Amino acid sequence: MITLANAPVSYGVFEMDAEEGVELPGADELASMIAAAGYRGIDSGPIGMLGRGEELRDRLRRHGLALAGGFVNLPLSDADAFAATLPEYRDAMAFFAEGAELHPDTPPRPTLADAGSDARRANPGGGAGLSLDAHGWDTLARNVSSAVEIAAEYGLRPTFHHHACTHVETPDEIDELLARTEIGLTFDTGHLIIGGGDPLEGLRRWSGRIDHLHIKDVRTAVLADVVARKAGMRQVWTEGAFVPLGTGDLDVAAVMEQILSSGFEGWLVVEQDVIPQVGDEPGQPQAHQVLNRDALTPWFGTESAA
Structure with a gap:
């Protein structure tokens, strides 16, 4: 079964600061809008934004939503920095476990990502001399395995987000990540295009x-311009690179047919980062x-599971 979710980042609510003069929706408004738009799940947004414990579960119940997962940023290629983040990481896993109690058949997927570096953040798409060396890969793989083991203590199975x-x-x-670890992959159409791949x-x-x-659907000309200028990810979001499905350059029909023919089961999260x-x-x-x-109706009808 595939279950559809949406994410607070589609409304501008995530770890980045809002633009001056822009008021973003709060937790109840977000949950209400995502449910009203026809989704069955919601990503966490910043950990705890939707509440903790019974407050979280009550909010999900009132809006008929399950917690689909959420972004967990970790300094995976730095052993000391990773060790320092473990208390915060454990707290994030406790949060997801609190949400998992409500819908055990569709548990949230903590979505891990590497924190990158100043050089990577300045160069969307990567480039020569920006990849990890063998030691860095060893460290990252070891820390990913540790993160998976810790999540299992909370009854959770994380997944890894390749991220710009x-x-x-x-x-x-x-490829290198998958060869060195056993973690599953969060596949993101937009971030793959930024990284030079084809969905x-x-x-x-x-x-x-x-x-x-x-x-997510993308305007590839906007992405290419930001990458060429080495302008950074904030410009990807502020300049409107991610657009509604069917209005950009992603072949949505081909992507959906490939997903369905692959036998994929789990959460499909619509993320239009803005x-x-x-x-x-x-x-x-x-x-x-x-x-x-609405763009997903040909494959999912007006219900959000298939």
């Missing part, structure tokens, strides 16, 4: 390891998420 401006971004880097080829290439999906701007049309994020859900 990190050390696991390009197709070759994804259809990637879906075929890593089919046996993909266990979580982030789907940083809303002063002057945006009122209600634009919600209108876009309704459009995204």
Whole structure:
């Protein structure tokens, strides 16, 4: 079964600061809008934003949502920094476990990502001399394995997000991660394009390891311009690189047919990462998420599971 979710980042709510003068929705408003748009799950946004313990479960119940997962950023290639983040990481796993109690059949997937480096953050798409050396890969793989073991203590099975401006971004880097670890892959159409990959080829290439999906449509000309300028990820979000499904350059139909033919089961999270701007049309994020859900109707009907 595939279950559809959306994410607070589609509304501009994530770890990045909002633009001055822009008011972002709170937890209840987010949950209400995502449910109203036709999704059955919600990603966490910043850990704890949706509440903790019974507050979290009550919010999910009231809006008829399950917790789908959430982004967990870790300094995986730095042994000392990783060790220092473990208390915070354990707290994040406790949060996901609190949400998992409500819907044990569709548990949340903690979505791990490497924190990257200043050089990677300045160079979306990577480039010569920016990849980890053998020692760095050894460290990253060891820390990923430790993170998986810790998550298991909380009854959770994390997944790994190849992410722009990190050390696991390009197709070759994804191959290296998968060769060195046993963790499943969160496949993200937009971030793969930034990293120089092709979504259809990637879906075929890593089919046996993909266990979580982030789907977003992209305007490749905007991405290419940001990468060429080495402008950083904030410009990807503020300049509107990610657009509603079917309005960008992603072959949505081909991607969905490939996903369904692969036998994938799990969460499919619609993520249209944005940083809303002063002057945006009122209600634009919600209108876009309704459009995204409507674009999936040929494969999921008006229900959000298949």
